[in-house]
Amino acid sequence: MNMKVNIAGIEWKNPVTVASGTFGSGAEFEEFVDLNRLGAVTTKGVANVPWEGNPTPRVAETYGGMMNAVGLQNPGIDVFCERDIPFLRRYDTRIIVNVCGRSAEDYCEVVERLADEDVDMLEINISCPNVKEGGIAFGQNPKAAEEITKAVKKYARQPVIMKLSPNVTSIAEMAKAVEAGGADAVSLINTITGMKIDIRRKTFVLANRTGGVSGPAIHPIAVRMVYEAAHAVKVPVIGMGGIAKAEDAIEMLLAGASAVSVGTANFHDPAVTMEIVDGIGAYMKEQGFGTVSEMVGIIG
Amino acid sequence: MSRRKEDAVILSQEKIAEGIYSMWLKTDAARGAAPGQFISMYSRDGSRLLPRPISICEVGKGKTSLRVVYRVTGENTGTEEFSRMEAGDMVPVIGPLGNGFPLERAEGKRAFLVGGGIGVPPILELAKQMNCEKKQIIVGYRNEETFLKDEFGRNGELYISTEDGSVGTKGNVMDAIRENGLAADVIYACGPTPMLRAVKAYAEEKGIECYLSLEERMACGIGACLACVCRTKEKDHHTNVKNRRICKEGPVFLSTEVEI
Numbered sequence: 001m002n003m004k005v006n007i008a009g010i011e012w013k014n015p016v017t018v019a020s021g022t023f024g025s026g027a028e029f030e031e032f033v034d035l036n037r038l039g040a041v042t043t044k045g046v047a048n049v050p051w052e053g054n055p056t057p058r059v060a061e062t063y064g065g066m067m068n069a070v071g072l073q074n075p076g077i078d079v080f081c082e083r084d085i086p087f088l089r090r091y092d093t094r095i096i097v098n099v100c101g102r103s104a105e106d107y108c109e110v111v112e113r114l115a116d117e118d119v120d121m122l123e124i125n126i127s128c129p130n131v132k133e134g135g136i137a138f139g140q141n142p143k144a145a146e147e148i149t150k151a152v153k154k155y156a157r158q159p160v161i162m163k164l165s166p167n168v169t170s171i172a173e174m175a176k177a178v179e180a181g182g183a184d185a186v187s188l189i190n191t192i193t194g195m196k197i198d199i200r201r202k203t204f205v206l207a208n209r210t211g212g213v214s215g216p217a218i219h220p221i222a223v224r225m226v227y228e229a230a231h232a233v234k235v236p237v238i239g240m241g242g243i244a245k246a247e248d249a250i251e252m253l254l255a256g257a258s259a260v261s262v263g264t265a266n267f268h269d270p271a272v273t274m275e276i277v278d279g280i281g282a283y284m285k286e287q288g289f290g291t292v293s294e295m296v297g298i299i300g
Numbered sequence: 301m302s303r304r305k306e307d308a309v310i311l312s313q314e315k316i317a318e319g320i321y322s323m324w325l326k327t328d329a330a331r332g333a334a335p336g337q338f339i340s341m342y343s344r345d346g347s348r349l350l351p352r353p354i355s356i357c358e359v360g361k362g363k364t365s366l367r368v369v370y371r372v373t374g375e376n377t378g379t380e381e382f383s384r385m386e387a388g389d390m391v392p393v394i395g396p397l398g399n400g401f402p403l404e405r406a407e408g409k410r411a412f413l414v415g416g417g418i419g420v421p422p423i424l425e426l427a428k429q430m431n432c433e434k435k436q437i438i439v440g441y442r443n444e445e446t447f448l449k450d451e452f453g454r455n456g457e458l459y460i461s462t463e464d465g466s467v468g469t470k471g472n473v474m475d476a477i478r479e480n481g482l483a484a485d486v487i488y489a490c491g492p493t494p495m496l497r498a499v500k501a502y503a504e505e506k507g508i509e510c511y512l513s514l515e516e517r518m519a520c521g522i523g524a525c526l527a528c529v530c531r532t533k534e535k536d537h538h539t540n541v542k543n544r545r546i547c548k549e550g551p552v553f554l555s556t557e558v559e560i
Contacts, residue, residue: 023524028522028523029303034301044526056527056529058526059350059420059518059527063347066344073539073543076540266520266524
């Protein structure tokens with residue numbers, strides 16, 4: 001049995017990575033997870049300059065999930081390159097850098113800066129619901145999504161994954177748009193925009209009023225969207241959204257994802273990714289799958 | 301890989317005031333635990349994913365057990381679930397987390413150990429471990445349910461304030477400090493933000509070194525998610541912006557470093 005997968009020309013040792021923003025750059029999880037066991041580490045979004053993020057409270061628990069409006073706080077690309085890339089390089093895992101920006105120029109500046117860095121793939125976040133400019137502005141309009149993909153592809157030396165928002169009418173149309181723009185892969189879903197109200201204080205729970213809902217509660221929505229996207233494009237799909245155990249990850253693979261990301265579940269158990277890797281392996285053995293690609297999209 | 305989420309075994313559970321529970325846990329998290337640190341406690345109900353950060357009230361002899369004193373925040377909450385557990389039950393935990401109070405700063409000094417509301421419990425282990433010239437414990441409660449009072453009384457000079465005036469000074473901890481004419485060279489405080497603001501203002505006006513234990517909504521509890529940040533005066537070395545992670549660099553901060 002072989003758990004290796006090939007995503008846009010990059011070989012991962014297994015199909016499991018982490019969802020951007022739930023794992024920092026891995027340092028905080030080093031005590032709990034053998035990072036060598038992950039197919040890839042996807043870092044928290046990084047911009048051309050440091051971002052302070054949103055006011056607190058930034059998170060709230062919801063039934064079977066949570067919502068966040070952290071607002072893409074990040075230390076900026078300079079600190080990221082000096083500190084986080086060398087840290088991750090100590091481990092035998094692929095490095096996927098999530099890139100955020102407020103304008104096309106911001107994204108391109110980061111992508112250009114990363115061109116000479118020792119990282120394996122780029123994930124472009126055009127789907128953050130928690131920042132006013134940039135992010136989602138590119139992720140809800142197919143034409144804008146295609147244009148931003150074309151723009152970053154001009155500067156990118158590594159394969160580009162476009163991270164898509166579920167807050168759209170047709171995920172298939174968005175996936176096709178970024179494929180037309182030259183995306184090497186797509187990842188989905190980012191969080192679903194939500195709102196929670198404190199009925200005692202009669203106000204919003206999050207300082208940002210709205211936030212992105214994630215966790216097991218949204219998993220069936222994510223599986224449906226991964227299925228639709230995988231049927232719309234030829235490039236690989238990285239599936240995420242509410243994966244909390246191996247069975248959830250396997251659903252994504254059968255729906256058409258070539259790899260999966262574990263997000264919110266890292267907050268419930270920092271070591272959950274290793275269990276998911278083991279669980280996928282056990283399922284493959286039990287079901288007689290020799291490779292992951294034999295499973296991908298098998299449900300037709 | 302040196303840490304993990306573990307099943308702590310409940311040794312005892314007791315209701316010590318209305319909505320306030322005391323639980324002793326047998327846990328590896330006791331090893332190296334210091335006053336001011338916290339543990340993450342996890343629900344067994346899959347609908348509640350996020351850890352509940354609970355401050356450490358006492359560290360047992362031999363460092364194999366911890367006491368937590370926590371408030372039940374409402375019906376159908378994670379803390380209510382904890383309150384229904386009994387000796388022998390297991391609860392998943394990670395800890396100890398964060399950085400505690402710098403005890404050594406009190407050596408040879410007159411200290412205030414200030415706690416308010418559900419910020420009272422961590423002051424107990426602090427009081428037990430602190431070596432200082434004059435240990436003045438000032439704790440504020442809503443009413444006559446002055447939980448942990450006797451334990452405080454055994455560990456320092458105790459001053460109590462209650463909102464309704466039923467015990468000690470009527471008002472808050474600052475009223476108790478003024479009424480009793482207390483003075484300090486160093487202050488340690490944990491409690492609701494309005495109380496911490498008042499303590500911070502008092503300390504800075506008088507030029508007293510002051511350490512505050514802050515609280516904020518957390519998701520991961522280990523420094524990854526950037527949910528529980530506080531505003532700082534200077535740029536933080538980790539975040540590279542003017543905020544710091546309460547779960548990782550905190551929850552205790554020097555008052556002059558943070559804006560609350």
